[in-house]
Amino acid sequence: MSAALVAAFDVSGYGPYAWGILQAAIGLGFVIFVHELGHFAVAKMCGVKCEKFFIGFDIGGYKISRKWGETEYGIGILPLGGYVKMLGQDDNPANYAEQVRESQAHGSPADAKEVVGPDGQKFLVDRRSYMAKSVPQRMAIISAGVVMNVIFAFIFAVVAYGLGVPYMPAEVSQTAPGSPAWRAGILPGDEIVRIGDIEQPSYNELQGAVTLADLDAGVPMVLRRGEKEFAETLKPEAGVSGGLVRIGVVSPRSLKLAAEMPARPGSAASEASPALVGGDEIIAVDGQPIADFAAFAAIAVQRPGETLHLTVRRQPSKEDADKAGDARGDESESSTREVETSLPPQAAVEFGLSMEMGQIVAVQSGSPAAQAGIKAGDFLDQIADPAAADPAAPSPLTHPDPIALPEVLRQMAADNRDVRLTIRSARGAAEGREPTASKVVPLRPVAWIEEPLERDDPVPAPALGIAYRVLNKVDSVAPGSPADKAGLRSGDILVRAAFVAPPDHKDAAEAKEIGKIKFDFNEKTQHSWAGLMAQMQLLPPGSGVKLTYLRGETEAVVDMTPVASQTRFLPDRGLGFTPVVRTRIAATFDEQLQRGWDETVRSLGLVYRFLQKIGDGQVPLTALGGPVTIAKAAGYSAFDGLGKLLTFLTMLSANLAVINFLPIPILDGGHMVFLAYEGVRGRPASEKFVVALHAVGFAFIVSLMAFVLALDFGLISRQL
Numbered sequence: 001m002s003a004a005l006v007a008a009f010d011v012s013g014y015g016p017y018a019w020g021i022l023q024a025a026i027g028l029g030f031v032i033f034v035h036e037l038g039h040f041a042v043a044k045m046c047g048v049k050c051e052k053f054f055i056g057f058d059i060g061g062y063k064i065s066r067k068w069g070e071t072e073y074g075i076g077i078l079p080l081g082g083y084v085k086m087l088g089q090d091d092n093p094a095n096y097a098e099q100v101r102e103s104q105a106h107g108s109p110a111d112a113k114e115v116v117g118p119d120g121q122k123f124l125v126d127r128r129s130y131m132a133k134s135v136p137q138r139m140a141i142i143s144a145g146v147v148m149n150v151i152f153a154f155i156f157a158v159v160a161y162g163l164g165v166p167y168m169p170a171e172v173s174q175t176a177p178g179s180p181a182w183r184a185g186i187l188p189g190d191e192i193v194r195i196g197d198i199e200q201p202s203y204n205e206l207q208g209a210v211t212l213a214d215l216d217a218g219v220p221m222v223l224r225r226g227e228k229e230f231a232e233t234l235k236p237e238a239g240v241s242g243g244l245v246r247i248g249v250v251s252p253r254s255l256k257l258a259a260e261m262p263a264r265p266g267s268a269a270s271e272a273s274p275a276l277v278g279g280d281e282i283i284a285v286d287g288q289p290i291a292d293f294a295a296f297a298a299i300a301v302q303r304p305g306e307t308l309h310l311t312v313r314r315q316p317s318k319e320d321a322d323k324a325g326d327a328r329g330d331e332s333e334s335s336t337r338e339v340e341t342s343l344p345p346q347a348a349v350e351f352g353l354s355m356e357m358g359q360i361v362a363v364q365s366g367s368p369a370a371q372a373g374i375k376a377g378d379f380l381d382q383i384a385d386p387a388a389a390d391p392a393a394p395s396p397l398t399h400p401d402p403i404a405l406p407e408v409l410r411q412m413a414a415d416n417r418d419v420r421l422t423i424r425s426a427r428g429a430a431e432g433r434e435p436t437a438s439k440v441v442p443l444r445p446v447a448w449i450e451e452p453l454e455r456d457d458p459v460p461a462p463a464l465g466i467a468y469r470v471l472n473k474v475d476s477v478a479p480g481s482p483a484d485k486a487g488l489r490s491g492d493i494l495v496r497a498a499f500v501a502p503p504d505h506k507d508a509a510e511a512k513e514i515g516k517i518k519f520d521f522n523e524k525t526q527h528s529w530a531g532l533m534a535q536m537q538l539l540p541p542g543s544g545v546k547l548t549y550l551r552g553e554t555e556a557v558v559d560m561t562p563v564a565s566q567t568r569f570l571p572d573r574g575l576g577f578t579p580v581v582r583t584r585i586a587a588t589f590d591e592q593l594q595r596g597w598d599e600t601v602r603s604l605g606l607v608y609r610f611l612q613k614i615g616d617g618q619v620p621l622t623a624l625g626g627p628v629t630i631a632k633a634a635g636y637s638a639f640d641g642l643g644k645l646l647t648f649l650t651m652l653s654a655n656l657a658v659i660n661f662l663p664i665p666i667l668d669g670g671h672m673v674f675l676a677y678e679g680v681r682g683r684p685a686s687e688k689f690v691v692a693l694h695a696v697g698f699a700f701i702v703s704l705m706a707f708v709l710a711l712d713f714g715l716i717s718r719q720l
Contacts, residue, residue, distance in 0.1 A: 024631065039141060046141060103125035171192075266574075379423070453534075622719060627708075
């Protein structure tokens with residue numbers, strides 16, 4: 001074969017993805033298969049004639065099938081479930097007469113059995129028909145699918161913990177400003193080692209415990225900081241714009257760079273020399289070894305405007321490994337090597353707008369602000385340097401930019417300086433105390449990254465331990481800045497904004513997505529200029545904003561493109577880190593069984609609690625996922641290894657078992673209710689009654705499917 005043809009058919013780069021997708025497809029198909037196998041096996045044991053056993057639905061007769069004995073086995077063209085067709089059984093209650101006709105006995109009376117219809121009329125039906133079986137037998141047949149799902153959920157989990165299950169530990173890489181975790185004083189580098197009765201929880205288990213928590217009681221947890229453990233109980237809260245409740249803990253980051261995007265395009269990391277590549281692992285900064293992301297963040301925060309000299313551990317490229325294997329006469333890979341690279345600073349972009357500072361909304365436990373008696377609801381009227389020779393002389397603290405203030409205070413803290421604050425307390429005035437107070441507050445060194453994560457997050461000043469709002473009213477405009485050139489003036493009020501991609505942006509799809517990012521500056525959303533500026537730092541260089549503002553009663557629109565700041569720098573510099581990943585693997589078979597049991601019970605409980613929280617409104621309906629979401633989640637799990645895929649299938653099997661057994665007509669649970677009614681009454685429910693309930697159930701299921709598909713395809717915003 002020619003070299004050109006070899007290149008054309010070289011799909012080795014796609015192999016892991018193709019294998020992951022295939023594994024996910026097989027896994028999803030198997031979950032459906034075991035459910036239908038449960039119905040089929042128990043029906044056979046009860047002596048019911050099974051005419052079809054299908055995975056997928058043979059819509060329009062499109063199928064792959066073969067008949068063995070009395071049963072046709074096949075795969076239908078529509079892969080959204082499966083079914084078993086039993087003699088005299090039909091999921092449509094309107095076909096009762098057809099079921100009776102199909103079940104009628106043909107042959108000797110010994111092959112017939114008398115049954116009673118809904119109206120009391122008696123029929124002779126084939127003893128091997130579904131209708132001829134007793135209520136307990138039919139209940140066993142209907143419930144067998146759910147039972148098989150639970151059994152195989154346990155089997156999946158047991159096998160998974162024998163192979164090893166990768167997971168993200170509940171380590172803290174960052175906390176959201178003003179969130180419950182932030183207010184409690186939880187810091188990057190802390191690890192949550194117990195949640196309730198869960199030891200060494202994963203980050204996903206933390207998310208589940210928070211989302212489904214009792215909001216009044218909170219989530220009890222034990223954290224480790226260094227060698228010390230301490231207990232906290234955090235009460236999850238929803239954001240201003242709603243969505244899922246949270247405690248504000250960001251997932252753990254390793255020092256290994258992502259394979260897909262080790263550096264954000266246009267960032268300082270993309271300008272590293274020599275270039276950083278996916279898979280690089282940072283092991284030292286300026287010759288100083290670092291062990292984790294918290295150690296890197298401490299250096300990056302304290303030296304934001306300096307070039308950092310990194311030592312990275314680099315895996316051999318495929319070409320290097322092949323050459324090394326050829327040189328040794330084998331296929332083994334060459335060893336890793338250390339590479340020195342220079343990482344320049346990343347200047348923040350700015351428009352030259354300084355907004356008015358709003359209310360302090362949160363104070364961190366144990367912080368300098370808390371020790372000074374500052375409370376949420378207070379206002380910072382004045383900020384000054386008590387060591388300044390002339391307090392009236394212009395300085396960064398005279399008219400502080402609320403967005404730049406945290407870095408100013410960090411630098412003062414690094415120099416072991418204090419700050420003088422004039423605090424105005426509306427609460428103090430209401431209680432008859434002096435509404436304002438001036439106090440000198442010591443600052444603490446900052447060795448971690450704190451920044452707004454959402455568009456309605458407050459701005460944190462970690463050197464003080466406060467988080468405050470930035471108002472959408474312009475305080476001042478820097479002369480000659482983009483805002484000044486656009487005509488903005490002090491007193492203007494921001495109304496809304498939309499991002500604009502660079503004029504020469506080559507990726508049309510990305511440019512379109514950038515244009516979809518909108519900000520509405522109002523009391524309902526509490527979108528702020530701080531959130532907009534945080535988002536601005538992540539966009540491609542040359543991106544701008546279309547800003548609508550009010551001056552008096554007149555509304556105006558301006559276009560602005562930011563410029564690089566001379567004083568503010570981004571500590572993360574655009575590096576793309578992978579999550580921290582550990583592996584849980586059972587040491588003994590007994591441990592496998594115990595872990596498998598715990599995983600199955602937890603998965604079943606999570607589904608019930610999720611449905612309960614949807615019912616009481618704590619979890620929004622937009623948190624639901626449809627077939628596309630399930631397929632994506634299965635695919636991502638498969639890429640992380642067979643152990644991770646099997647635990648996902650445990651959750652999916654538990655989900656299918658619980659959902660299928662809900663008392664909704666057309667589902668297995670609905671059939672069980674009708675059978676229970678028949679067992680008590682002595683004959684089936686009236687056909688009209690069952691048909692009416694099935695119509696309601698069918699309408700509900702179809703509406704639900706349409707809703708989750710709209711969520712899957714982005715037609716309805718999740719806003720979580």
